[in-house]
Amino acid sequence: MPITTINPASALEGRYPVTAPSLRFWLVPLLLSLLFGYALWQARALEVAPFAVPAPAEGAGDSALDRLLVPEFESRFASTGFHSHVHSSSIAPLPDGGLISVWFAGSREGAEDVNIRTSRYDPATQRWGEEFKLISRETTERVLQRDIRKLGNPVISLAPNGRLWLFYVSVSMGGWAGSAINAMHSDDGGDSWSAPRRLITSPFLNISTLVRNPPVFHRDGSMGLPVYHEFLGKFAEYLYLSPDGRILDKFRISSGNHSLQPAIVPLGGDSALALLRNAGVEHGKVLATYTRDRGRTWSEHVPVAPWNPDSAVAAIGEGDGHILVALNDIADGRFRLTLYQTDETLKNWRQVAVLDESPRPEEWVEPALFRDSLHRKYTAIAEDGEETPGMLAELQRHAEKRACRHGSCTFKYEYPTLIRAANGDFHMVYSWNNTLIKHVVFNHAWVEKG
């Protein structure tokens, strides 16, 4: 017996039948109600846990307190190889007290031979080990079974449960606007890693979500990964992930066409600050926005004091109401990297130190000056045995290839990442003329003295 009587004349057009629905007609609405009722029962409202605000530095004993009182500052290189393009580093503490850093390197930005590289810092020897390849374009392609054209922007972070997370972008078509984020994790301090997994963050071909700065954590172990879009608009978002890396929600930090690469600083259980790279077409200042509801909504972003020449910003809370910010505080170029201390209002800025800069306060300098400064800076901080003539020549070749054009060269100290280790030390890595990754470590006393 048919469910309904179809009028043959209207069958082709699929018009509604005119006869009354039979009892069997009501079976489908009943089944639909069961299905969607169950789905609604399963779909619980999302609770966003309070931010886990890092505590002030631990003072585990007299020696630890002494360390906090004596200003300390050291610098060294985290990368050990030379590539034509070395960029976008990130750093995380390891459970054993060491450090791990990641960056991308290859013949040029976006080249097929770019891979994600890593090295580890051994606190016993106080040296970075040999760098090696952590993940390549080919491996990503093979695991994901997708055509991958290039890799970039690795971000590494240690979760409160001891799990290391690595996020990086890959592109199947087009430029960086075609990026998607991949996630890997390690439960043994970086000795072994899970296979990369694609995060689905956008409904439009899953393109144009990039990562640059490390995640912040919430008290239940969930994490907030600051990400950004740069396809039709340039705006920042907060990707809210479960402790096992599943996407729970996504909140918009900014809108429009000129803000990228948010750096998040938790201020309290409910509040946090995001500093944004200003990608506007005119010279601009660093942009800032606040959340008071654990990342769900963010205030309208406003410019703050330092200049931002469309370059990455790093920030971290000191735990006492102060915030450290590393950035290129210049209108044009990336030839000076400065560390500032500010407070939660972002109205008071104190320059702590200029971490690296060109010998002349201008973007372009003559090759001889570039070469001389490069040699002096490199030999000043290179580890014993690294500063051979061959190494210097190699450094110069790669740096000049990247930095010199039409008889002039430019220094680039950019893309900083700032973290704080459990012993209270601050660690920062950044791109050193796109040729090496530089690591600086300093303590609270040095910041206060600066």
Add this chain to the structure above:
Amino acid sequence: MTSGEIFGHLTVAALVFMLLPVTRLGLAARGAALLAALGLAFVPVAGLSIGDYTRSYTDDVAITSLLWLLWGVALRVSGRAPTPLRQHRQLALVFAVLALALYPATLGLAAHDPYRLGFSPAPMLAAAWVLCLGLWWMRNALAVALISLATVAYLLDIKDSDNYWDYLVDPLLGLYCCVYLARDGWRRRRGQAAAAL
């Protein structure tokens, strides 16, 4: 193979088959053409199959897209009449509206992001429930089947995505439906104009 890879290869095979001129062929020949289309999706090129390449650029299609395509394939293989015009129009309208509500805003053309509704989708599920009841009242069983099966797939978590939107609509489906409606509207208007003469 992951579910995404399986769906990717099925999508390529179904699309290729739907483009083939098989309506005048016999049942066996149509079946052979379908198998050939499926085989084509698995042809390796430099380490990846054609299905993998397609999926690389389109990302995984929505469950509704795949099921609609497979329904079309089933009708073609069996030689049955295509989906009635009115049902097709209703389906196209539903998915075109979903696509237009989602993509421009989520790509940054609006301050709000509708995509995030799909991560905690209670309001979307309630809307889909009402939509399905309405479509069933209009006797559009295919539309009801597509949306409800996509919801079952979401509950079973068979896609990589954690977002309900990705089970309901994808850019290619949205584009197809918008183009279909535009073409259909133009044809209807032209038909009315001809009838008035």
